Amino acid sequence: MHRSLIVVALLLFAPLCAAQVYKWTDASGTVHYSEAPPAQGTKYSKVTTTGTVEPLAAPAEHASPEDAGGSNEPTAAPKTMADTPENRKSLCASLQSNLATLQGGGPVVMEKDGKPSALDASQRQQQIATAQAQYDQYCQGK
Template sequence: MRQLILATALLTGLSAPALAAQVYKWVDEKGVTHFTAEPPPGQQSEQLNIKIAPAKASAPSTDALKEAQSKADEQKALDDKVKADVAKENKERAEYCQANRENLAQLRNNPRVRVEDDKGEVRVLGEDERQERIANAEKNIGEYCN
């Protein structure tokens, strides 16, 4: 198996120059220079030895690396801030929904609900007001809670 791999690698390496195309340079009667793969008939041409160098990957400069790292750091900070804001909003929404569900349960289960008004006085809700609060709680839960 090793011999087969070695023979294949050797043949591939030796065949590369044989596969290289020849390029001919010649000038026509009008003085125009041409480059072709075959020599022109009846014209004097020069055979060119073409060697193509492998393309060098240019390394990015230190400034470009620092700038790219700076942009990446800014983007990460922005992403982290957005994630934190979304998490905070989700937590607040969950707390809001939980409070609304608890209020709805209290309003449905207790026909006599006591509330404290703005002046600090405690009063009992009337049936119409209790039904209105139940409808509002159901509406809020339907709009904001899953």
């Protein structure tokens, strides 16, 4: 009697273990898997899995190209962006935000060798100089 109750309970909970996963390939040929569907207009297929689905590792997100420098992962050559007013505006806004953060009083943490580390005063000044030079080059008088 107890075994049949256990079997019935397991059968009732089996659908809860199945997960819906979406699979698609981007323009560069990279295959992506996600629990959320891709952007509208992207061809994808649904993959049903059973059991627990957990990512192997959290994806690394970098706020700016300068942050990506400390990563151990091999990086592809940066893609060239068209010099359009929209892209220029986005770059300038990002540089202004970076400068404001660097010139602020709070700690600034950047990833180095895959580990977060706070910038000391000299590193902060170096980052400020780099961001200011980029801002002057791309955003002044344009």
